[in-house]
Amino acid sequence: MVLCPVIGKLLHKRVVLASASPRRQEILSNAGLRFEVVPSRFKEKLDKASFATPYGYAMETAKQKALEVATRMHQKDLRTPDVVIGADTIVTVGGLILEKPVDKQDAYRMLSRAQRCVKAVAIRHCSSQAAAHQVSEFYEETTLNVSPELSEEGCLEYIPSGEPMDKAGGYGIQALGGMLVESVHGDFLNVVGFPLNHFCKQLGELYYPPRPEDLRQPVRHDSIPAVDTFEDLSDVEGGGSEPAQRETGSRDEKAEVGAAGQATAEAECHRTGATLPPFPTRLLELLDGFKLSKALLTACKLKVFDWLKDEAPQRAPDIASKVDASVCGTEKLLDVCAAMGLLEKTEQGYSNTETANLYLASDSEYSLHGFMLQNNDVIWNLFTYLEFAIREGRNQHHRLLGKKVEDLFQDAYDRSPDTQLRFMQAMHGVAKLTARQVATAFDLSRFSSACDVGGCTGALARELAREYPRLQVTVFDLPDVVELAVHFQPAGPQAAQIHFAAGDFFRDPLPSAELYVLCRILHDWSDDKVHKLLSKVAESCKPGAGLLLVETLLDEKREVQGGLIQSLNMLVQTEGRERSRGEYQCLLELHGFHQVQVVHLEGVLDAMLATRVAP
Numbered sequence: 196m197v198l199c200p201v202i203g204k205l206l207h208k209r210v211v212l213a214s215a216s217p218r219r220q221e222i223l224s225n226a227g228l229r230f231e232v233v234p235s236r237f238k239e240k241l242d243k244a245s246f247a248t249p250y251g252y253a254m255e256t257a258k259q260k261a262l263e264v265a266t267r268m269h270q271k272d273l274r275t276p277d278v279v280i281g282a283d284t285i286v287t288v289g290g291l292i293l294e295k296p297v298d299k300q301d302a303y304r305m306l307s308r309a310q311r312c313v314k315a316v317a318i319r320h321c322s323s324q325a326a327a328h329q330v331s332e333f334y335e336e337t338t339l340n341v342s343p344e345l346s347e348e349g350c351l352e353y354i355p356s357g358e359p360m361d362k363a364g365g366y367g368i369q370a371l372g373g374m375l376v377e378s379v380h381g382d383f384l385n386v387v388g389f390p391l392n393h394f395c396k397q398l399g400e401l402y403y404p405p406r407p408e409d410l411r412q413p414v415r416h417d418s419i420p421a422v423d424t425f426e427d428l429s430d431v432e433g434g435g436s437e438p439a440q441r442e443t444g445s446r447d448e449k450a451e452v453g454a455a456g457q458a459t460a461e462a463e464c465h466r467t468g469a470t471l472p473p474f475p476t477r478l479l480e481l482l483d484g485f486k487l488s489k490a491l492l493t494a495c496k497l498k499v500f501d502w503l504k505d506e507a508p509q510r511a512p513d514i515a516s517k518v519d520a521s522v523c524g525t526e527k528l529l530d531v532c533a534a535m536g537l538l539e540k541t542e543q544g545y546s547n548t549e550t551a552n553l554y555l556a557s558d559s560e561y562s563l564h565g566f567m568l569q570n571n572d573v574i575w576n577l578f579t580y581l582e583f584a585i586r587e588g589r590n591q592h593h594r595l596l597g598k599k600v601e602d603l604f605q606d607a608y609d610r611s612p613d614t615q616l617r618f619m620q621a622m623h624g625v626a627k628l629t630a631r632q633v634a635t636a637f638d639l640s641r642f643s644s645a646c647d648v649g650g651c652t653g654a655l656a657r658e659l660a661r662e663y664p665r666l667q668v669t670v671f672d673l674p675d676v677v678e679l680a681v682h683f684q685p686a687g688p689q690a691a692q693i694h695f696a697a698g699d700f701f702r703d704p705l706p707s708a709e710l711y712v713l714c715r716i717l718h719d720w721s722d723d724k725v726h727k728l729l730s731k732v733a734e735s736c737k738p739g740a741g742l743l744l745v746e747t748l749l750d751e752k753r754e755v756q757g758g759l760i761q762s763l764n765m766l767v768q769t770e771g772r773e774r775s776r777g778e779y780q781c782l783l784e785l786h787g788f789h790q791v792q793v794v795h796l797e798g799v800l801d802a803m804l805a806t807r808v809a810p
């Protein structure tokens with residue numbers, strides 16, 4: 196299971212680890228990364244004196260390792276991998292790179308001082324042209340403190356075990372030497388084999404905008420002192436009792452083998468407060484997400500933001516009496532709303548933020564209040580059955596309502612004007628936010644008539660009419676929707692361009708038009724019904740007619756979470772699903788619509804325009 200979403204970004208890429216280190220491989224594959232192992236043959240003979248810092252030396256070595264593998268693979272099978280990961284490890288004391296101890300005195304000198312384990316990592320993003328490769332690089336540094344009680348005597352007792360004599364830094368942390376380490380400051384996995392946390396953050400910076408908590412731990416370049424002299428490192432870090440290995444595995448890898456030893460179990464034994472894993476802030480935020488949503492929805496349901504709109508700040512008891520709720524409960528709710536950035540809290544009391552005035556008050560022009568209520572009263576309840584939805588692979592209306600639901604729109608909701616109106620308010624709020632983008636995604640000026648099939652309140656029709664003053668738009672929807680649509684139609688010059696027609700798009704003829712619009716319609720329905728509806732639209736079209744489709748395309752490059760949540764939403768709520776661009780393209784072509792153009796809109800929607808060709 197891939198827990199770290201950013202690792203998932205690499206799942207469909209050809210990733211190569213330029214290292215034979217078993218510990219490094221274990222850490223990366225435990226994190227869910229899929230990769231091939233191609234150990235680098237780069238000879239670690241760079242002139243250390245030409246680098247200002249040990250970090251610089253390690254970094255260049257890591258980069259060269261990745262480059263050597265990328266080049267060799269390209270030459271060998273003419274297929275450059277997508278990503279090559281190279282790494283190099285050094286251990287320093289007082290700015291000097293440690294070698295294997297030359298004698299027991301040297302071993303004692305090394306053992307009795309704090310050591311820094313520095314791992315440099317180069318992530319090479321390959322293209323077919325080597326010169327165009329991009330390299331992201333970072334290093335991670337972990338300090339190992341040896342127990343101050345460590346006596347020369349204790350140390351000298353340890354040295355004859357032989358362990359320190361072939362390890363860079365003088366001991367193996369997972370072996371006997373772990374007894375000497377009192378604390379580890381920094382990433383423990385960095386010492387074991389690979390700085391997984393920093394690696395994920397680095398990928399996150401590439402694939403997602405950095406989150407504030409990702410930036411919390413400062414990079415510590417300046418904590419690495421300059422180096423005066425370096426010894427030849429070829430014998431260092433090797434776990435060096437097997438010099439023959441040096442040809443195939445790098446000193447870096449052997450350092451890990453030596454350091455990591457019998458990893459996990461012993462790591463547990465030696466774990467102290469300083470070696471605890473990072474606090475799972477993001478995970479706990481995710482866990483709390485449903486409580487925050489419910490607080491937002493409850494504040495909307497109680498119309499808190501209506502009472503505070505354009506008003507002077509009010510105190511909790513005043514609001515409590517207006518919303519008919521307890522003072523202690525209201526105060527807690529208001530405080531959470533303030534923490535979420537929806538209210539401002541001052542000495543004078545609480546007031547709406549701009550966001551609340553714009554979107555959460557029920558009478559604002561771009562109000563999402565209806566959408567919030569739909570989420571609170573219907574979708575929330577459906578999501579309590581998410582586990583069943585996942586197990587059964589279907590929506591959960593039958594469980595919520597305790598009856599069989601054949602047609603989502605005609606059977607699922609009770610068709611009382613109140614619930615119908617709430618649904619329409621929800622659709623209206625979202626449609627108003629996106630209608631302008633939809634209306635302007637393509638040049639539609641060649642059409643003189645349009646039919647918005649399932650056009651609900653006419654929010655999109657209005658924007659189409661505004662954008663194209665000679666366009667006549669018919670909104671086609673179920674009879675009870677058309678009846679209530681009057682509540683959403685403001686007067687204005689566009690009113691004369693918009694007409695409503697009642698009917699069932701699966702059964703009744705569609706109004707004739709040069710352009711048909713299906714906005715957020717197809718994703719509600721099974722493939723069978725999608726074919727049925729597209730056949731009806733195709734039958735109603737003359738050659739040259741247009742079909743404007745607005746949906747969330749699953750495979751488009753966008754902020755992933757929104758599209759995927761929408762997909763889950765469709766599973767829980769509808770008979771349908773979100774589909775990929777390829778799937779829609781096939782559907783359109785099957786029904787005689789060609790020349791498909793796609794425009795990505797802000798948020799999760801995409802618009803596709805296709806032209807009906809002669810059958």
Ligand SMILES: C[S@@+](CC[C@H](N)C(=O)[O-])C[C@H]1O[C@@H](n2cnc3c(N)ncnc32)[C@H](O)[C@@H]1O
Nearest residue numbers: 604622626649650651672673698699700714715
């Ligand atoms: C998800 S809403 C989308 C509304 C609007 N297109 C938008 O993007 O805001 C689906 C719309 O299809 C309408 N609808 C559902 N089944 C229908 C049917 N059989 N015939 C006509 N309209 C239908 C619903 O009443 C609703 O207005």
